[in-house]
Structure formats: structure tokens, C-alpha cells
Amino acid sequence: MIDYANYTVILPTLNEEATIGRLIRYLLSHYKGISVLVMDDGSKDNTKKIVERIARKNKKVRFVDRKRMGLERGLTHSIVHGLLEAKTPYAIVMDADLQHPPEVVAKVAKCLLNHDLAIAVRADVTKWSKWRKFISKSLMLLGLVVLKLGRKQTSKDIFSGFFGVRTELFKSIYSKNKQRFVGEGYKVLFDLLKCVKSGELKICEIPYTFQVRTAGSSKAGVKQAIALLKSFAS
Ligand SMILES: Nc1nc2c(ncn2[C@@H]2O[C@H](COP(=O)(O)OP(=O)(O)OP(=O)(O)O)[C@@H](O)[C@H]2O)c(=O)[nH]1
Numbered sequence: 001m002i003d004y005a006n007y008t009v010i011l012p013t014l015n016e017e018a019t020i021g022r023l024i025r026y027l028l029s030h031y032k033g034i035s036v037l038v039m040d041d042g043s044k045d046n047t048k049k050i051v052e053r054i055a056r057k058n059k060k061v062r063f064v065d066r067k068r069m070g071l072e073r074g075l076t077h078s079i080v081h082g083l084l085e086a087k088t089p090y091a092i093v094m095d096a097d098l099q100h101p102p103e104v105v106a107k108v109a110k111c112l113l114n115h116d117l118a119i120a121v122r123a124d125v126t127k128w129s130k131w132r133k134f135i136s137k138s139l140m141l142l143g144l145v146v147l148k149l150g151r152k153q154t155s156k157d158i159f160s161g162f163f164g165v166r167t168e169l170f171k172s173i174y175s176k177n178k179q180r181f182v183g184e185g186y187k188v189l190f191d192l193l194k195c196v197k198s199g200e201l202k203i204c205e206i207p208y209t210f211q212v213r214t215a216g217s218s219k220a221g222v223k224q225a226i227a228l229l230k231s232f233a234s
């Protein structure tokens, strides 16, 4: 039996009112005792209202209003902030738009019991357009070359946004490599892998089917692609 009180799920948000309530309720009902940290960068919709309503009834849920705190906006900034705030032995990072199936959290949590890092790898993205697949494959190839040349840890999905890590391990790696994390970027896992020598960590991979967005809108764009190129070089 897994004790979910040892886990914090970190959910970065930017206008995810359509899915955030459903996702948190799923996590709370299926993983008893789990903590949820919502790292928000100034959502203009009802994201804050929805999360705070749940948080009033469940002390394990917290909404972190990063904009109100005057912090710099960015997906990697938000996730790193969440990982540094996490108080449990394990932390799991996932998107708030339900593209990462919440039932896979159980497998990630289980893997973390005997691994340092558990990466949920996108085994099927068949619903992506040809163009998006081409861009993604090319960037992935480039990213793999960067990691291999540096003799760093690789993965079948080096850009996964869905992974779990031993919290203290992340904090320790981050404290020694802050400058390698591109705050405005989208690929915090890639930034982490850049800091880890091949074979240094015990890693497991969990294949899953990446869902298409059914609500809200994508924030991925040219700015994030440029941030990724910056990440290749840092
Ligand atoms: N805090 C914070 N969250 C963000 C930011 N950008 C995106 N997010 C959240 O990060 C997650 C991933 O962003 P998405 O826009 O879904 O990116 P994606 O999944 O690569 O793109 P799609 O497949 O088109 O949805 C979602 O939960 C977003 O709400 C940001 O700058 N700050």
C-alpha cells in the first residue's frame, strides 16, 4: 500500500478553469492524503476561485499566487518554485489541463518507492498534427545530442512534463545548478537531466497516452521554442 501522504503533486496553471477542479478532485479522491500545490502565474479566469474553494475544505491543497507575490512568470520558474516548496519526500509534476492522465499518478508514485526519478513517457501522440510531430521530433533529436555529448542522463521522453522525483534530490541538484534552469522555458525535466551524469540516478519510465487538449488553450508557442534553444546551450 502506498502512503500518499508522502507525495505532493505540483500543478502549474495559467487559465485552466475548465479542468483544474476536476483534476484536483480526482487526485484527492483516488490518492488519500496527497498534497496538491497549484503554482499559478496570474490566471485571469476562475482558476484561483475554484482552487481556493477546494482548499478551504482540504488543507492539503494550496494555491500559490505567484503573480501576487511579484514573481517572474514562467512554466519552469513555477515548477521549480513548487518543487522547492514541497514538504513531502516525493513530488510529482504534471499539467493541469488533463493531458496527463491522473490515473498514471499511481504508477509514478509506485516507481518512486525504489527510483530517484520516475518519468511518464508519451508512448502515443497520434492525434498531433504532422507539423507538431515534426517539430517535436527534431527538437527531441537535438536535445538527445546535447545530452549524449555531455554524457548526461537521457530518457525516451526528455521533454516530458509529467514526472516524479525524490524531493530532496531535486533540491540538492537545483541548488548546485540554478543557472542551467531556463525559468521562462517549458522543459524543466530536460534542464534536470542536463545536470545528471549518465547512470548517476535510478530512473524508471512509465509509458502513457498523451491526451489532446479538450478545453482551455495552449500556451506553447514560439517563445517557448526559443527558451528551449536557450536551454540546449545552458
Ligand atoms: N504557472 C504557469 N503555468 C503555465 C505557464 N505556461 C503554461 N502553464 C501551464 O503548464 C501546463 C502546460 O502548458 P500547455 O499550454 O498545456 O502546454 P502543452 O501541453 O505543451 O501544449 P498543448 O498540448 O497545446 O496543451 C498547463 O497546466 C498550463 O496551464 C506559465 O507560464 N506559468
Ligand SMILES: [Mg+2]
Pocket (backbone or CB within 6 Å): 095, 097, 099, 213, 218
Ligand atoms: Mg497542455
